[in-house]
Amino acid sequence: MREAATAEIRPYHHGDLRRALVDAARRILENEGPSALSLRAVAREAGVSPAAPYHHFKDKGELLDAVAHVGWDMLGESMTGAKARAASLGALMTEIGVSYVQFSQQHPALYRVMYDCSRDKDMLPEGMQDNEDSAYCLVRETFRKVAGPDVQEVDIELATVAAWCAAHGLAEMGGFKQFDPLKEGLGGEEAFLRAVLGHLGMFQPSRPA
Amino acid sequence: MREAATAEIRPYHHGDLRRALVDAARRILENEGPSALSLRAVAREAGVSPAAPYHHFKDKGELLDAVAHVGWDMLGESMTGAKARAASLGALMTEIGVSYVQFSQQHPALYRVMYDCSRDKDMLPEGMQDNEDSAYCLVRETFRKVAGPDVQEVDIELATVAAWCAAHGLAEMGGFKQFDPLKEGLGGEEAFLRAVLGHLGMFQPSRPA
DNA sequence: AGATCATCTTGACGTCGTTCAGATCGGTGT
DNA sequence: ACACCGATCTGAACGACGTCAAGATGATCT
Known part of the structure; x- marks a missing residue:
């Protein structure tokens, strides 16, 4: 209930976070524009901590x-x-x-x-x-x-x-x-x-x- | 001697800071690229405090x-x-x-x-x-x-x-x-x-x- | 000289990207 | 059943950023 996302299947640990992050980023882009697209905002939208994305992407650029x-x-x-x-x-x-x-x-x-x-x-x-x-x-x-x-x-x-x-x-x-x-x-x-x-x-x- | 800039005339107070800031920004752009162009870096390059630009520009966008x-x-x-x-x-x-x-x-x-x-x-x-x-x-x-x-x-x-x-x-x-x-x-x-x-x-x- | 006002500094706030030590949990071998 | 391991996530921290409010500074005018 914490995440507002499209995440359905969660094959390991807590979920398919990689896809969830990309989806969250796209949602932010559509709703708030490119200037609102921070890594922390994406993590927030996906319901994880600001450091979580670094287990799936080297840095913001890779996301x-x-x-x-x-x-x-x-x-x-x-x-x-x-x-x-x-x-x-x-x-x-x-x-x-x-x-x-x-x-x-x-x-x-x-x-x-x-x-x-x-x-x-x-x-x-x-x-x-x-x-x-x-x-x-x-x-x-x-x-x-x-x-x-x-x-x-x-x-x-x-x-x-x-x-x-x-x-x-x-x-x-x-x-x-x-x-x-x-x-x-x-x-x-x-x-x-x-x-x-x-x-x-x-x-x-x-x-x- | 503090500023590395092109500032020549200084009609009031400390100098023609508005022009100096624009010049500093251009110098940073040429030498370090757009990603290095922060307001603070521009102020640094012009030899003033981070808040000084706000007396000449409403915000970073105006600069x-x-x-x-x-x-x-x-x-x-x-x-x-x-x-x-x-x-x-x-x-x-x-x-x-x-x-x-x-x-x-x-x-x-x-x-x-x-x-x-x-x-x-x-x-x-x-x-x-x-x-x-x-x-x-x-x-x-x-x-x-x-x-x-x-x-x-x-x-x-x-x-x-x-x-x-x-x-x-x-x-x-x-x-x-x-x-x-x-x-x-x-x-x-x-x-x-x-x-x-x-x-x-x-x-x-x-x-x- | 003293007052005024634009100009600049200092210090602070919240946000950002990023890192790191540690907590947590699923799966594996026994 | 159980201990372990490695992948995954959290919490706290760091420096840099944009921005603002309050105060210091100094040029200008009378």
């Missing part, structure tokens, strides 16, 4: 890494779903891009943690690297399919990077209040997203002159 | 705002210089974009503070809004010039937002280690930047089909 990992998994599922929903081959990249930005808008605090973890290490997170079914590979393989066989490998890679940068930039800046009048002029949030992504050349995987 | 403001001024100058250096009308936007991303690479800690301040308020910082000679206006007016008279206002605005998102995304992600092989394949850092920005449609201010 955040675990939270970010969950986030990347969620984002990957979201993008995979968008890919499946795409009406046409040409719409594939746009649908994926829109789902990416929408995810960042639906989980802004989580998205921020995800990218802060990456930036601290100057690299995309583990779950996104070149292993299969990573989000990065999803985008690249989609580009490969859309581009056809006569596009060079380097251009596919380039298009993937460019699309990722564009989506990330829009994810971080799309909420800025300065853009509100423009959004209204275009007919709402999603129309705005599609317009910006359209501008950003998500369609042309081959390098322009 | 960071002041630091960010300096950063936006520097970035604006950098972009204006790049615009002046552009060889042709068509190269204008690319040069500005490259200078934007290069600034973020030369001052990564400062750039991070600049954007963290913006994100906390969900808007571009004061110094960038619709007043003349803001960086935002610089980009928009450049787009207007490149686009010619027959392009609609909403498309110019859209192109500005899109370019900004692209540049910001590249600024934050361009340093990721995963992209190193791609950079080598393209012939170095700057070639990589130009290739990505080229992909992102910095040239076409009119909406694609």
Whole structure:
């Protein structure tokens, strides 16, 4: 009764604390934002002492890494779903891009943690690297399919990077209040997203002159 | 002799502490990175007590705002210089974009503070809004010039937002280690930047089909 | 010179991340 | 059944942080 959590099974000692901590962290992120996400607050939310997390994570950064990992998994599922929903081959990249930005808008605090973890290490997170079914590979393989066989490998890679940068930039800046009048002029949030992504050349995987 | 700073004139009491604090903060950012930027460290670096900054800034956030403001001024100058250096009308936007991303690479800690301040308020910082000679206006007016008279206002605005998102995304992600092989394949850092920005449609201010 | 007021210092409070010695408990071997 | 062991958790502590209230300091004005 002490913990408010989702902890169900407790295979050893007091419970599956590792998962409970990650869940508690996500709950705090959703409810109170990134600035409230202290290790002590997470322990408090999970109903354990401030020192307990150190038996499951080296430090706060490792806990955040675990939270970010969950986030990347969620984002990957979201993008995979968008890919499946795409009406046409040409719409594939746009649908994926829109789902990416929408995810960042639906989980802004989580998205921020995800990218802060990456930036601290100057690299995309583990779950996104070149292993299969990573989000990065999803985008690249989609580009490969859309581009056809006569596009060079380097251009596919380039298009993937460019699309990722564009989506990330829009994810971080799309909420800025300065853009509100423009959004209204275009007919709402999603129309705005599609317009910006359209501008950003998500369609042309081959390098322009 | 106590302060290591750039403080020259000291118009009242003990010195131009406001400027000295901003300078101290920038020095810490350059030398030790954003994680070392505590209010107490800034006061230490400026040679004053931990409470002294509160006579010039409401809280830590306001000090960071002041630091960010300096950063936006520097970035604006950098972009204006790049615009002046552009060889042709068509190269204008690319040069500005490259200078934007290069600034973020030369001052990564400062750039991070600049954007963290913006994100906390969900808007571009004061110094960038619709007043003349803001960086935002610089980009928009450049787009207007490149686009010619027959392009609609909403498309110019859209192109500005899109370019900004692209540049910001590249600024934050361009340093990721995963992209190193791609950079080598393209012939170095700057070639990589130009290739990505080229992909992102910095040239076409009119909406694609 | 004396009063005034912005400026700066001192000292304190609560919170944070982290560590460490010890309490606790599940599982293992006998 | 029982003693043990190692994994797990607690309690207390440390230094650093942001912030605040009260007092000292010193420039400026009359």
